[in-house]
Amino acid sequence: MKLWMAPQGLHIEPGEPRDAEALARLHALGFYRGWPKSDFFSYLTETATPAYIACDAKRRVIGFAMLRVADDEAELLTIAVDPKWRGKGIGKALLRATFQDLLMSPVQKMFLEVAADNPAAIHLYRQEGFAEIGRRQGYYARADGKPATALVMARNLG
Numbered sequence: 001m002k003l004w005m006a007p008q009g010l011h012i013e014p015g016e017p018r019d020a021e022a023l024a025r026l027h028a029l030g031f032y033r034g035w036p037k038s039d040f041f042s043y044l045t046e047t048a049t050p051a052y053i054a055c056d057a058k059r060r061v062i063g064f065a066m067l068r069v070a071d072d073e074a075e076l077l078t079i080a081v082d083p084k085w086r087g088k089g090i091g092k093a094l095l096r097a098t099f100q101d102l103l104m105s106p107v108q109k110m111f112l113e114v115a116a117d118n119p120a121a122i123h124l125y126r127q128e129g130f131a132e133i134g135r136r137q138g139y140y141a142r143a144d145g146k147p148a149t150a151l152v153m154a155r156n157l158g
């Protein structure tokens with residue numbers, strides 16, 4: 001079984017369909033627009049959209065990352081850590097688990113989109129080797145009605 005170490009006594013393992021509810025809950029805590037549990041269930045049953053969960057010994061899910069893999073490219077679809085557990089290196093460990101898992105695969109490059117008003121995530125991505133390759137104006141809906149710009153970032157793997 002795939003297993004990666006994470007800070008705070010946690011570990012990272014592949015997500016499974018039974019994690020759909022936990023992922024939907026964590027996602028809703030991290031984003032203005034949540035995804036329904038049924039969407040997560042579909043993703044978790046597909047091999048093209050692998051998920052990585054950071055959890056404790058009782059398999060309580062604290063954070064997760066999910067990819068979409070197609071040919072030699074991967075996209076970071078989403079990553080979220082429980083607000084009470086942020087700033088402890090769990091997001092970084094999740095990202096590194098995805099890189100390691102893809103190391104022996106044909107995937108050469110990872111892409112992601114991040115809101116320009118999300119400094120925590122941008123800091124993490126830059127630190128982990130992602131560089132901005134483009135921008136999409138008005139990409140993310142916001143509660144105040146003023147949509148936020150998306151930065152498109154990429155990183156070579158391997």
Ligand SMILES: CC(C)(COP(=O)(O)OP(=O)(O)OC[C@H]1O[C@@H](n2cnc3c(N)ncnc32)[C@H](O)[C@@H]1OP(=O)(O)O)[C@@H](O)C(=O)NCCC(=O)NCCS
Binds near residue numbers: 029086093123124
């Ligand atoms: C983005 C997110 C996943 C990061 O997870 P995390 O576990 O808190 O991140 P880490 O503790 O691994 O932090 C990694 C780096 O980012 C930095 N960082 C974390 N929070 C930060 C903040 N609020 N502002 C600036 N930098 C921050 C840390 O300092 C750390 O750098 P360091 O190693 O130099 O100290 C988490 O903040 C989250 O779930 N946010 C809501 C959902 C979201 O925005 N996801 C990304 C959308 S693209």
